[in-house]
Amino acid sequence: MAAVDAVIAVEDLRKVFSVPVRDAGLKAAARSLVRRRTREVAAVDGISFTIDPGEVVGFLGPNGAGKTTTLKMLSGLLHPTSGQVHVLGHRPQRRERALLRQLTLVMGNRNQLQWDLPALDSFELNRAIYRIPPREFTQMRDELIDLLDLGPLVHKPVRNLSLGERMKVEIAAALLHRPVVLFLDEPTIGLDVTMQRRVRSFVAEYNRRHGASVLLTSHYMADVRALCRRVIVIHHGRVLFDGDLAALGARFSTDKTIVVRLPDLDAAMIARLGAYATVLGTEADSVTLRVPRADAPGVTARLLSELAVADLTVEDPPIDDVIEDVFAVEPP
Amino acid sequence: MRADRTSAPDAARLTVLFLRIGALNELQYRANFFIQLMQSLLALATGLVVLALVFDRTDELGGWSRPQLLAVLGVFTLMGGIIRSVIQPNMQRLLEEIRLGTLDYLLLKPEDGQVLASIREVRIWQAVDILVGGVVVAAAVVQLEGRVGWLEAASFLGLLALGATTIYCFWLMLAAAGFWLVRMDEVQELFTGIYRAGAYPVGIYPGWLRAVLTFLVPLAFAVTVPAEAVTGRLEQGNAALALGMTAALVLVSRRVFRMGLRRYSGASA
Structure with missing residues (x-):
């Protein structure tokens, strides 16, 4: 009961x-x-x-x-x-x-x-x-x-x-x-x-x-x-x-999303970022990256030490994407 | 209180309610009234012509005189009106909703499912047949010249109600069979065909067919027995049999319906 x-x-x-x-x-x-x-x-x-x-x-x-x-x-x-x-x-x-x-x-x-x-x-x-x-x-x-x-x-x-x-x-x-x-x-x-x-x-x-x-x-x-x-x-x-x-x-997504704000962002830098992780999208001075969950800390550390980062956030991917991941899971 | 125990006054209240909605719905299609009236009169005329042809050659048919057979035709028309205005439309809708799995909204309501399923549809224009049939029965009674007293009239109405109930229960079981079998539509069509046999007293048919029309498809109780009452031919045994048969069908059909509900699987999710 x-x-x-x-x-x-x-x-x-x-x-x-x-x-x-x-x-x-x-x-x-x-x-x-x-x-x-x-x-x-x-x-x-x-x-x-x-x-x-x-x-x-x-x-x-x-x-x-x-x-x-x-x-x-x-x-x-x-x-x-x-x-x-x-x-x-x-x-x-x-x-x-x-x-x-x-x-x-x-x-x-x-x-x-x-x-x-x-x-x-x-x-x-x-x-x-x-x-x-x-x-x-x-x-x-x-x-x-x-x-x-x-x-x-x-x-x-x-x-x-x-x-x-x-x-x-x-x-x-x-x-x-x-x-x-x-x-x-x-x-x-x-x-x-x-x-x-x-x-x-x-x-x-x-x-x-x-x-x-x-x-x-x-x-x-x-x-x-x-x-x-x-x-x-x-x-x-x-x-x-x-x-x-x-x-x-947190439970289901295999990835993390990292948003980095870089004041001196240009095409060359975007290309460099591609080496760190998958580039999901760019705006005026920020880039959204997707990395495997386990790699998130390492990539974050590298970004901070190698680039002039103005701001950086690590998030779970949008809930819609998460749901898609969830449904991709086969039953036990 | 269980939702599947709606008391008789409740059922009456709900019936009036749905009758009103049905009337509102149908009043939007006034032309149907005239079409229906034409159909009723045409069907009646056909029936009368056949009767006239029969009595051209003989004075009686299986022991039934001309005015007595006219009464049978009247009851047949009247019962047909009851069937087509209330019983058939509700049972067809029920069957269809069982098949499509759209019985959901009915089952959500805090009332007896069987009661709701039986009163949702009313075809008021089809009820024209009830009036026409009533007039024919009255004409037959006049021709019988005073052999119908109050007792006969009362037992006629009582047996008519029992007859309508047996047809309803029978059809409810046909519809409920849809919970188990997929295609019941044809079976309903078959019933409509068999019902035509009720235009004559079941006594004129050979024994095996009479048995079928009495116990398998309860036409005898729906048409012949009430007609016997209004023509003064009723035997007490038949009245008792009608009462017993109706009671049994009410119980069995309810049981079948409720067993069916347990199997209801709804529309595929």
């Missing part, structure tokens, strides 16, 4: 799908009519973690890593094959009303609103399904309309909205019942940069106002950087990393 006050506690969770397999071609198709062969695929293969109240956690992994499957088990849509899941003390697969009223799942590119009707009608439907008292409903609806800048959008039939507008309305519909646990699966996918930023700041604001716990997946590292201090990285259904976003680079 995990910490008593954890909002989400997952222990050794597994989900195995059985997938039909057959070779291409008519013969194989005919054979599979008689004897269907299936293969067991573990989409989630023994993961454990806990999430505390009010935490915003980034859930990262490449396509097919098991992120969505995990979110669906956490919200009670899928039954786990084995292992334990507790959300707010409930087992989600039992679909208890007390739990479902307190959580929400938003999936980018999916639509739950009535297509031909204005969003306000769908809001009304959710009010009735979740039995939100009229006053609370009006207050929350207006708060969401304000925060997400929905104004005139909620009066238009959903089919007439743009992708970004629809996503904002979807998010509003999913939060009307004031959930304290939010599962956001790619909430910014396909949105333009402005809209992404808007959704991001909204999630941060909702988390601040309502103290909600958020588990978020995204392909956009900007989302994760802006919202999550902690990240859980899964790959091939297993947890590769669980900790501070800042520590991710």
Whole structure:
């Protein structure tokens, strides 16, 4: 049993799908009519973690890593094959009303609103399904309309909205019942940069106002950087990393980035620097170098002793590059 | 409280709610009303012509008189309206969402999944058939000249409700089979075809077919038995059988649906 006050506690969770397999071609198709062969695929293969109240956690992994499957088990849509899941003390697969009223799942590119009707009608439907008292409903609806800048959008039939507008309305519909646990699966996918930023700041604001716990997946590292201090990285259904976003680079990146400022920088000097390390880029008077992690101290010492260095910083590479490195790692 | 135990008043409340949304949706397509009305009248006219042809040659068909058969046609039309306005659209959507793995938003709601899956779609224009069928039944009753009392009328309505429930449960199991089998669409088509046989009392069919239409596909309870009630031909045994059959189907179909939900795998992640 995990910490008593954890909002989400997952222990050794597994989900195995059985997938039909057959070779291409008519013969194989005919054979599979008689004897269907299936293969067991573990989409989630023994993961454990806990999430505390009010935490915003980034859930990262490449396509097919098991992120969505995990979110669906956490919200009670899928039954786990084995292992334990507790959300707010409930087992989600039992679909208890007390739990479902307190959580929400938003999936980018999916639509739950009535297509031909204005969003306000769908809001009304959710009010009735979740039995939100009229006053609370009006207050929350207006708060969401304000925060997400929905104004005139909620009066238009959903089919007439743009992708970004629809996503904002979807998010509003999913939060009307004031959930304290939010599962956001790619909430910014396909949105333009402005809209992404808007959704991001909204999630941060909702988390601040309502103290909600958020588990978020995204392909956009900007989302994760802006919202999550902690990240859980899964790959091939297993947890590769669980900790501070800042520590991710130290743990996974095989390289360091060195930025040197040199007042008398010229082409000849850049060529010389090429001998020390890989030159990633140059600006007016500074050069960005990449070196293997182990070589970083040696290269730094050489730079300082041999050149007239005005300034020098050693950093982990940008988080986006780190994530790429992480996913390049094969499972044990 | 478990979300999968929605009480009857709750279910009624939700039904009204979705009925309203369904009506809002459909009112956007008013032309459909006239198209539907034409279709209903055309289907009815065809049915009447066939009946007229039959009674040109004989005074009764398998023990059913002309007005009695008219009542069967009325109940058939009426039940068809119930099926096409509520049962079929919901079950088709359910099956499709099982296949596509898009049942997610339904399962997220703090209500009984089966109840929600059964009331989301309403085709109000298809309900024209319910009215047309009702008028035909009334016409048949008038032609029967007062052999229908209050008791018959009440048992007719009761058996009609039971009949609709058996069809619903039957179709729910067809849809839930989609949790295990990939292609159930054709099976649904097959049912629509078989339903046409209900335009006549199942008693006129040979024994094996009668058994199929009674127990395998519960058409007898959906059309023939209610028609028996309104024409004063009902045997107590049949009413009891209808009640027992409905109760059994309600329990079994619910069980099947819930077993299916455990297998639900969602859209591929």
